Amino acid sequence: MYILRVIVRPAPSRRRLTTFRILVRVFIGICTFVGALSLLIWLIYRPRTILIAVDSATLWRFNVNSTTSPPVLTFNLTAGVSVSNPNKRVSIYYDRLQVEGFYQEELFGRAALPLSFQGVRRTDAVRAMLQGSSAGYFDNATGSGTGVFPVDLWVVGTVRYKFGDLMTTSASSLSVKCPLVLQLMEASSRVECIVISF
Numbered sequence: 001m002y003i004l005r006v007i008v009r010p011a012p013s014r015r016r017l018t019t020f021r022i023l024v025r026v027f028i029g030i031c032t033f034v035g036a037l038s039l040l041i042w043l044i045y046r047p048r049t050i051l052i053a054v055d056s057a058t059l060w061r062f063n064v065n066s067t068t069s070p071p072v073l074t075f076n077l078t079a080g081v082s083v084s085n086p087n088k089r090v091s092i093y094y095d096r097l098q099v100e101g102f103y104q105e106e107l108f109g110r111a112a113l114p115l116s117f118q119g120v121r122r123t124d125a126v127r128a129m130l131q132g133s134s135a136g137y138f139d140n141a142t143g144s145g146t147g148v149f150p151v152d153l154w155v156v157g158t159v160r161y162k163f164g165d166l167m168t169t170s171a172s173s174l175s176v177k178c179p180l181v182l183q184l185m186e187a188s189s190r191v192e193c194i195v196i197s198f
């Protein structure tokens with residue numbers, strides 16, 4: 001209707017300007033239409049957040065050698081992580097997915113999680129092993145005497161959402177925090193992780 005009104009208005013003396021205006025309005029109209037359609041599709045297919053839990057984690061080794069400066073943390077941690085896509089219509093590409101271990105706010109190790117695509121309503125169990133040694137300003141871990149180690153596992157990645165066969169969004173970053181309290185040689189119980197961004 002809007003465009004039609006422009007077309008029927010006679011303005012012979014300003015023909016070129018009018019043609020230009022029509023083109024601009026048609027362009028704006030198309031943009032508005034595409035925008036509204038995208039919004040509608042987004043509202044219908046809007047992805048629900050990925051759910052992540054640490055089913056169980058075990059510290060096989062965790063000690064700080066403070067004779068060096070900075071101290072060195074030697075660690076061996078295994079974790080079973082379950083990743084769920086709760087969406088009915090949206091599947092997920094994990095372009096990058098890894099787990100990062102933090103102790104006393106310092107990153108000590110990371111490992112890739114073997115998951116690259118997840119169809120609708122799927123849960124995958126993946127395993128990660130963090131092992132090695134890392135220099136950082138750690139307190140003497142065994143010095144506390146309790147043998148209880150608060151370790152944060154972060155699951156971070158780059159994901160794309162696929163809406164049916166229609167389209168795939170551009171990459172967005174996933175960041176999930178799993179606060180664990182671990183004891184040596186003892187499997188932890190299940191912990192639901194907190195989604196920080198997706």
Ligand SMILES: *[C@@H]1O[C@H](CO)[C@@H](O)[C@H](O)[C@H]1NC(C)=O
Binds near residue numbers: 066067068
């Ligand atoms: C700590 O590191 C020093 C220097 O690398 C080494 O000589 C020492 O044996 C280490 N101590 C332990 C308990 O591993």
Ligand SMILES: *[C@@H]1O[C@H](CO)[C@@H](O)[C@H](O)[C@H]1NC(C)=O
Binds near residue numbers: 060131
């Ligand atoms: C870490 O612990 C696991 C499980 O006990 C073991 O299989 C693996 O060899 C250990 N890795 C290192 C470097 O000690």
Ligand SMILES: *[C@@H]1O[C@H](CO)[C@@H](O)[C@H](O)[C@H]1NC(C)=O
Binds near residue numbers: 143
């Ligand atoms: C670290 O802890 C161990 C075991 O409790 C202890 O023998 C060592 O002296 C501590 N080192 C430092 C620098 O506190």
